[in-house]
Amino acid sequence: MDDIRNPAIPGHGATVAAGSVADTLAPPPAPMVPRRFAITRVRQDTRDTFTLLLEPLDGEPLRFAAGQFTMLHAFGVGEVPISIAGDPRGTDAGEPLEHTIRNVGAVTRALVNAAPGTEIGVRGPFGTTWDAADARGGDVVFVTGGIGLAPLRPAILDVLAERDAYGKVLLLYGSRTPDDILYGDEMRRWADLNDVNVQMTVDNAPYGYKGRVGFVTELIGRAGFDPRSAWAFVCGPEAMMRASAQALTARGVAANHIRMSMERSMKCGIGLCGHCQLRELFICVDGPVLSYDRLEPLMSVREL
Ligand SMILES: Cc1cc2nc3c(=O)[nH]c(=O)nc-3n(C[C@H](O)[C@H](O)[C@H](O)COP(=O)(O)OP(=O)(O)OC[C@H]3O[C@@H](n4cnc5c(N)ncnc54)[C@H](O)[C@@H]3O)c2cc1C
Numbered sequence: 001m002d003d004i005r006n007p008a009i010p011g012h013g014a015t016v017a018a019g020s021v022a023d024t025l026a027p028p029p030a031p032m033v034p035r036r037f038a039i040t041r042v043r044q045d046t047r048d049t050f051t052l053l054l055e056p057l058d059g060e061p062l063r064f065a066a067g068q069f070t071m072l073h074a075f076g077v078g079e080v081p082i083s084i085a086g087d088p089r090g091t092d093a094g095e096p097l098e099h100t101i102r103n104v105g106a107v108t109r110a111l112v113n114a115a116p117g118t119e120i121g122v123r124g125p126f127g128t129t130w131d132a133a134d135a136r137g138g139d140v141v142f143v144t145g146g147i148g149l150a151p152l153r154p155a156i157l158d159v160l161a162e163r164d165a166y167g168k169v170l171l172l173y174g175s176r177t178p179d180d181i182l183y184g185d186e187m188r189r190w191a192d193l194n195d196v197n198v199q200m201t202v203d204n205a206p207y208g209y210k211g212r213v214g215f216v217t218e219l220i221g222r223a224g225f226d227p228r229s230a231w232a233f234v235c236g237p238e239a240m241m242r243a244s245a246q247a248l249t250a251r252g253v254a255a256n257h258i259r260m261s262m263e264r265s266m267k268c269g270i271g272l273c274g275h276c277q278l279r280e281l282f283i284c285v286d287g288p289v290l291s292y293d294r295l296e297p298l299m300s301v302r303e304l
Pocket residue numbers: 069078080081082083084100101102103104105106107108109147150151262263264265266288
């Protein structure tokens with residue numbers, strides 16, 4: 001079974017994915033105390049999804065590894081876990097901290113509607129990492145649906161930062177409708193400039209739509225990769241991840257070469273409160289990124 005590292009837990013392996021500027025991530029010194037960040041920009045990506053760009057008010061960049069999340073606190077409203085969507089190399093280069101957020105309820109609504117300059121609280125980074133560098137030398141398949149592309153983006157950028165170290169790189173992306181496609185321009189750039197085989201599909205399309213219609217899992221069967229060397233990184237709704245993992249293993253991809261990012265309701269983010277418990281796992285510290293060989297028995301139990 002693969003050990004996916006959680007840099008925030010002492011002894012859990014402090015090394016982050018190669019290719020990241022941060023070789024070592026110390027645990028946050030006071031994990032329950034939010035740091036103050038200012039929203040510098042809110043970019044609307046789709047009808048209901050927005051990317052928040054944040055600057056630390058204390059001037060200290062927040063270093064993270066691909067796959068990790070923060071707890072974002074809209075003061076007076078509440079706190080939610082959101083994956084970091086930016087480039088792990090970007091923080092030291094002075095880039096703002098990026099989170100892509102779907103407006104689904106009270107806290108996410110407050111965050112995406114906040115005016116530039118608004119202060120919010122940020123705790124973290126927390127959780128395990130994609131460690132996409134483990135796939136070096138093999139083919140890499142990213143399978144994602146909807147806003148699941150946001151938590152995967154840092155891992156994609158890790159791979160593209162060392163593109164020559166990998167074989168074929170595929171991005172299989174599904175969204176509900178053509179209007180819900182996230183980071184469309186960037187996906188086209190990855191295809192044109194970085195030799196990424198991007199395949200998109202939508203669940204529903206208006207009359208006359210020229211692209212592919214169908215579920216993203218249907219792309220896996222005929223995608224051009226070598227299952228013996230391939231690693232897959234999967235993020236999206238749980239039913240989609242389960243079906244993707246089944247399609248990948250049916251193609252011959254080893255279960256311990258499939259990683260996925262799990263979502264559960266979270267409060268503390270540091271393995272204390274138990275809100276995110278999935279049988280023996282606390283998703284906030286044992287996850288969110290987990291290997292499918294560990295998840296498969298849990299995902300096959302209904303309602304767990
Ligand atoms: C590790 C992790 C990373 C996440 N990363 C992102 C991200 O990058 N971008 C993003 O938009 N969202 C992400 N989420 C989901 C996000 O945390 C929830 O959408 C948010 O907590 C909803 O809070 P709210 O107060 O706005 O809505 P609420 O009123 O709490 O919920 C509104 C609706 O969303 C559902 N919901 C609430 N929490 C979750 C959840 N964790 N997963 C699925 N559905 C949920 C509720 O059941 C309800 O239907 C992540 C969750 C986890 C655990």
